[in-house]
Amino acid sequence: MLAPIASSELQCIRRGTRKRAALVAGALVLIPFSASLVRADPAFTLTNHDAWAGIDGEPDYPTTAMTADSIPLAHGIQMFGQFGAVTGAEYLGDPTNVVFIGDFNDVVPSGGTFHAAGDVTFTFTGGDVTLLRVDTLVPVLETFGSIPDIAAATSGQPISFAYDTTYDSDPPPGDTTFGSWHLRIQFSWTGFAPTDTLTLTVPEEHPIELTNNSSVPEPTAGVTLLGLSTISLLKRRPRN
Numbered sequence: 001m002l003a004p005i006a007s008s009e010l011q012c013i014r015r016g017t018r019k020r021a022a023l024v025a026g027a028l029v030l031i032p033f034s035a036s037l038v039r040a041d042p043a044f045t046l047t048n049h050d051a052w053a054g055i056d057g058e059p060d061y062p063t064t065a066m067t068a069d070s071i072p073l074a075h076g077i078q079m080f081g082q083f084g085a086v087t088g089a090e091y092l093g094d095p096t097n098v099v100f101i102g103d104f105n106d107v108v109p110s111g112g113t114f115h116a117a118g119d120v121t122f123t124f125t126g127g128d129v130t131l132l133r134v135d136t137l138v139p140v141l142e143t144f145g146s147i148p149d150i151a152a153a154t155s156g157q158p159i160s161f162a163y164d165t166t167y168d169s170d171p172p173p174g175d176t177t178f179g180s181w182h183l184r185i186q187f188s189w190t191g192f193a194p195t196d197t198l199t200l201t202v203p204e205e206h207p208i209e210l211t212n213n214s215s216v217p218e219p220t221a222g223v224t225l226l227g228l229s230t231i232s233l234l235k236r237r238p239r240n
Contacts, residue, residue, distance in 0.1 A: 042072030076211030118208030127192030
C-alpha cells in the first residue's frame with residue numbers, strides 16, 4: 001500500500017568535458033553523496049477523529065464539534081486539533097473521549113513499542129476539568145500505553161505528557177509492517193453552569209507526536225553506484 005524507504009539510490013550520471021566524455025559500463029565505483037531520503041508516502045496517517053461521552057460507545061457529538069489534522073514524520077505522525085467549544089447545556093456527560101485514529105506502514109520488530117508525547121489545553125469558563133487519561137492502543141501488536149496519573153486542569157494552561165506503550169503478554173513474533181493505532185484523550189467536566197463553555201485544544205505549535213521507537217534514523221549520506229569499465233578523465237594521449 002505504501003512505498004518503503006529506499007536506503008540508497010541507483011543513478012546514471014553523465015559527466016561531459018570539453019575534449020572527451022567519460023565512457024561508462026562494467027566495474028562498480030562508489031561515489032559518496034549527501035542527501036536526506038524522503039518517503040514517497042507517509043509511514044503514519046490520520047484516517048479519522050471522533051468524540052463521544054461514556055466509557056465505551058460510538059461518537060455522540062456532531063462531527064462539527066471536533067476538528068483534526070496531521071503532519072507526517074519519517075516514522076510517526078504529528079496530530080493537532082480542537083474539540084468544542086461546547087456549552088454546559090450541550091455537554092453530554094462524563095467521561096468525554098476525544099480520539100485520533102490512523103494507520104501505520106512501518107517496520108515494528110517483535111517487542112517494538114510506540115512513543116506518544118504532546119500537550120493538551122482546556123479552556124473553560126466555569127466548573128472543574130480533570131484530564132483522566134491519554135492512552136495509545138495498537139491492536140495488531142496488543143501494545144498499550146497511557147499517562148500514569150490524572151491531572152486537574154487550569155483554564156488556558158497546557159498539560160504535557162509523554163509515555164511508551166508496553167505489553168501485558170508476550171509480543172507477537174517477527175516483524176509487523178502495518179496496522180492501525182488509536183490515541184484517546186479522556187476528561188471530565190463537573191460543576192459547570194448551562195451557559196459555561198469548554199474547549200480542548202491540541203495546538204499545531206505543540207502537537208501530539210506518535211512515533212515508532214524501533215525506527216532507523218533517516219540516512220543523510222550514502223553512495224551512488226556507477227558501472228564503469230573504462231574511464232577517461234581529461235586525459236590526453238601522448239603525441240608521437
